[in-house]
Amino acid sequence: MFNKNNNKPVKIGILEISTQNKSILEFFFSSAGKTLFKEVNVAEADAFIIDYDFPGAKESWETTFNTSGKPGIILSIHEVSLASAIWVSKPLTAKALTEAGQKLKEILQEHKQIKEKPDSNQSSPAKKVSNKEATEITTEVLQSSPSSQSESPNKKPDTPIKLTLDDTSVENIDLTTSQEKRPTVSLNNPKSNAETDAEIIDVNADIEFSPQEVIDFSIPQQTNDAAPVIENPESVDFLSSVPTDKAPKETHKIRIPTNTKEPSGAEISKPETNDDLLPHREASTSDNAKPHERIKPLTKLKDTDSVITNQEPVNNIVPSVELPIASDVAANNEQIDALLESLISGKGTNSDGDATNHSPAPPLKELKETNNKTNIKLEDSVIDEPKGTGSSFIEEDEQRSTEEVVSLPEESFSNIILEVSGDGTTLADDKNVDTLMDSLEVETVASMSPKSIADMPITDNTNNNKATPKKNASINKHANKSGALKQPSIESGAIGATSEKPSQPKAKLDTAEGNSTRPEKITAASKKKAPLTPEEELQRLLDEIRKEADTGPELEDDSVKQTKTTFSEKRRELIFGDWPTINKPAELKKISFKPEEHILQTFMQVLDQAKASKAVMRLKFKNIIIVIDIKQEAVYCDFSLMDEEYAEICFNIVDPGIIKIHTLDKSEIRLYRKKMIDEPKNTHSFEAFIWITSLLTARGRLPENTDINQKIGIKYWPNLTRLESIPHAIQIAAALKKHPGSLLEVPRWLNLPQSAVFAFYNGVLALDIIERDQHKLKSLKDFNKKSNKKNRGFFSRLLKRITK
Amino acid sequence: MSTKHKKIIFTGPVGAGKTTAIQAMSDIPIVSTNEEASDMTKNRKSQTTVAMDYGRINIGEGEKIHLYGTPGQERFSFMWDILTKGALGLILMLDNSRDNPQQDLKFYTQSFKSFIEKGELIIGVTRIDDIQKPNINQYRHWLNELSIDAPVFGVDGRHQKDISSLVQALLYSIDPGVTT
Known part of the structure; x- marks a missing residue:
């Protein structure tokens, strides 16, 4: 049942969407979803994706759906139930998008099958399409009679006309028809899913619709041959413009309310004849079905009658089509999901949670390979050969100012791994996860080549940061995109001026271009020591960082502190005063x-x-x-x-x-x-x-x-x-x-x-x-001093620590 | 010797200041996994966090509070549940200069719904000093619409005092009776 088109990616157009979700989709389309979706312009799309939570998205979807009839994927944090739309819950996952993509393909494939088997549907009664969002009327221009269909094979192909009728647009519609030209108005009942028979209505009469009303235009199944009606078993979603190349029809002139215009400004939607369009359109345009095969005669109709049909939802009339599982997509998803999970698993910790046990971590190359399938580019971070500065890394480092970047070229710094250490338990077990995450430590582990760290060259392309305070100079290093040295960010620069605590140095794994920066503290004494092995050097640096962290921020100058204390005491007096404690209402007068x-x-x-x-x-x-x-x-x-x-x-x-x-x-x-x-x-x-x-x-x-x-x-x-x-x-x-x-x-x-x-x-x-x-x-609980005591001591010490 | 370890999670959209906030509080140089920003993220900053940020507050005697920053992009959302397990609370950083902060609020509160139902949520709105609309009252109103009761503070992620206030609000919300 599958043709080659079935394996083609769905041409998808992105409608209203947040930039955040758009970036996710673009990433997905370029990686795991490559075989499922191809992003194209909205005009060329077979289907759409829209973020339903985005402001104005609902209106946009209604407009798009009513004018194009194409299916779509709706992203929303709340469940959305719409005809011909697949809801994908946010936050988005590769798995959900993959499943949605496959469903979308099924819908399109089903539609195509329907197109290929029009006869099978002729005996089926017309069914309604459930659409909570819109009432849609599709008019197609038909021949005036079956005989004229067959007798006028050389007439121009008909131009299906689709009207989108909402509560404002459909009022007082005047479908003026001649005897020869008879529009068929297909109308979806927005609320009923039940099968209904067709019936004749007079479209010359004023039609008033209310979105709240259940509109039931039933059409008898067997109708007069003299008044053909398209008995399209498909949802009108796909009906909007199905031209026939062999069924000549005349253009039918009807008066269309101006507010049924398409967004482009065209008064009515025109059928597209591009074979590259929707699969159902491909089927339509290549469809050899004769007019009578696709047009069901309607009994009891007069020439002047117009007919409104209720059409059957696709899902109700076509057996589901199984699509092959996109195993490559699934594999990609697994790889994506495995990538960052690998960063937070696989390391044990010692008893106090420090990640000193460097148990095997996922090889970085594996990560890299995995990441190549995503946009996370974890590159091996390595160190270049020394470039003849003659001075040691430490010496050079001390000469530089804060926030400089150490460029670590490729050959010697074989691995810098973001290592998240746990107790070796699996993440699947919630209890274990709790334990693991509670004791998570992240350490940078440099597995270096035999070359000494002192040999590491320093790339110093900027000298603009000479005025930067020397404090923490050797620790706070940032890598920028190009690997060049750079100033601390505005933010970090501002910290010193605005916060009570000096800005913290930032150890960073810059995975963008293979450069790495790491926290380090170089002391004068260390310069005189014999060269350490890379492992020892790094461990020493990490130890020093920990020690520095344990000592806390430096104390302020005494005089400054005294001034602040005096001021805050004075201010405290102005705000709190000095009043006696009261214990009963009668004492209120005192204060x-x-x-x-x-x-x-x-x-x-x-x-x-x-x-x-x-x-x-x-x-x-x-x-x-x-x-x-x-x-x-x-x-x-x-x-x-x-x-x-x-x-x-x-x-x-x-x-x-x-x-x-x-x-x-x-x-x-x-x-x-x-x-x-x-x-x-x-x-x-x-x-x-x-x-x-x-x-x-x-x-x-x-x-x-x-x-x-x-x-x-x-x-x-x-x-x-x-x-x-x-x-x-x-x-x-x-x-x-x-x-x-x-x-x-x-x-x-x-x-x-x-x-x-x-x-x-x-x-x-x-x-x-x-x-x-x-x-x-x-409804609120009374205060109980004894409740929540579990962490009180810990919280107390933490509060003292962060408020001092 | 006490070996208590607890963790606090910082989350929020790209560029909201999670990394900066952790940096302001951490006693150690924070460990980041930064990557060259792509797509829309590039418009906000050149590098962005993938995986997570990590910082730590050492309390002494082996006690530590771990600070984790989630990556801002939704595509890493699968990590969020893992990270929040066992956390003391969640600090949601929102950027008032973004196109639709209400949408961000809605998204992240929905994403962490299961945690918020049981744990504590504190919201810090960054860049509200520069861009006054929407104001804090509007955030309160949006939270009310979402039936979420959480404190909202205007903060500057670079100011330790502001971030400290968020952490204090979190701790006191868990136990107002704690004394210092």
Whole structure:
């Protein structure tokens, strides 16, 4: 049953799709899926692939499907059930794509078979095609009668016309037909899969469709010969343009609503005659079937009648066709899947998880061979012969600055393997996987040639990094694409300026061009030692890296640290205050304040006003200016929020009457927007401004009338990384998000000072993210100090480590 | 001597800053398997991670936290389940400058659905300081639509403090009662 075309790849057109998925498909088409798919332009495609989750994809698929009728593969994270579409779940796998490709071939093959056996379907009743997405009407121009078919063999081939009718396009269709020219309108019932008989309808009448309605145009099986109807057993998906080379038909003039135009602008779709098109089209164009073989007479029809048929889904009428398994595809899939699995298996670890046991790893050549079938190019990393610098690798290395690249030429550095060590158990067993992955260590293992590492040449094509700090100079090495030395990335360069910790050197296996970089620490003492074997040299480097990692980051200069401590203590006082602990509501008076007496209240009112009027508004109080720009969603201040003066303004009682509020005109808006750009440090998000202002206002107190016994939670986490950091905020947020509690309970649970919890409460209160709905809070578990204790000690040490 | 080993997984699309984030936290030079980027990835950076990134936080006395970064491309998604087994939690890094961050969020939360149902998810949105739309509120809204309750933070992967906040949020979400 197979012809040579069956083994040809399906010409596939990619419709709406994310770049990420497109890259996956392109990779798949060029490797494992090569025998299944060939990517072509959409116009030439036999079938399509579309990412159904992509914005606008559904509409695009409807349009494409309705205009072309071609099948497709739909990629989606949710199950999609559409006629003539094969759903492939995301994330994509080679296996799923292969299976989909084979199914697609089956569909196309089935269609072709149907074309080759039109007679077998003549006695079958017409069936509906289920299509949830669209209602499709296909009109084909027919001869006016069977006799005219046979009597007019030399007439032009008919031009099948396909109309896509949706809820807007089909209304008031006027299919004006002459007696000689009779369109057949095939209409798919979008909801019913049941077989139906044909019936005659008057297409001159207005037809109104609603997508929600079940449209049941039944057509009797046996019909009048005088009114032939195409009884195409196939889904209309494939029907759209089936020209016949021997069945002369006349072009039928019908009035087509303008909104049935094809995307190209053509009013109706034209049949394609290119033999390279869909298999079903190949069958069609080469089909020797006579008109009467493909056109089923319809009884009880008048010449002036038009007929709507329901057609049978392909899958219901054609026995499934078994296709040969693409063993090469499967093999490729296995190789692809095996590739990276090999990277995370096969090594044992010692008791504390260090990968010191270099048990046999997959030979790199095997990996390389495997990778040649993918786009992962793991090349053997080797070292060139020394190129006569005369100086040792170590000496040269010390002369270079940070982030340089050591180019490791080919001959001597035979293997650099990314080795992931486990306990030798298999990945198939979940328990073992847990054990394995928990103890995973990744080490670079250099299996070198007898040449000393000191002989390794250094490629130094750039001298632009002389100003780079010498610290970690010998460790942090990056290889770029060409193997040339390069500056650390912008990111790593910026780390030093912005993070509290110096940027970490990065050991890297650059597999792109056979170059390798590796972490290393060269000491002065090491220069004087006798040359080590390559294995010893590398092991020493790794040991030094580990030691350095164990020592942690260097301490800051004492004076800097002292200054920071003083500042943070001062700031802490301004945010937390120094108030007595309260234990009952009656004591609240000791630490309460009236929000309406503070500038925060005025700001919130003006913010609401600005939101309502969409105006840019300015508050002026004493010598400070605050501008609220709704469009920019930003607040501009002509001072720093860290100023102690602002903290005092917030904390002190303010008469709202002396705060000047002004709506800015265009020139003033321009002025302040320029300032926003010029002074980003004084421009804040609403959330950040409200957060800090509320903290400074409350200074560890609570608004009067606060119910300190009411259980509260938070609706969502505040964006704490972009708000002024206060101690314990993350812990309090986590507690309130998971375990609702009162303002008296939470500090006790977490063993924190009340002021920390109260400060956090004020912040989230001002941000309006307090959850007080007790029904919602009931679904959350109560805090249990004894639960989750399993890792508490470990977590505690980890938190100390990462917050110091 | 304690020999506790735990792991945290960093995932997210290509160029979201997973490698940088691990680099910011790791006590050792991170081990990467980088490859010359092809296809669309090339538009974002010259090299991209295949297989995984690995970093480590040494706590002392033999205790370590392993940091794994998944490759961003979907074609390596078969590794994701393996990597997340036994993990403390998942940190999803999203790039606000990408064409459709909502789609990324949807994709990765769906891909790691089985893990998220049981474990902790923390979301860090990078480049949100430069590109303010969509903002954090929109991410919260999208998560709400997906019926996922997870904290979202704007982060700069290069800032250790930001990434540390993600890890802290993860640990405190597992056990708010832990003390330092």
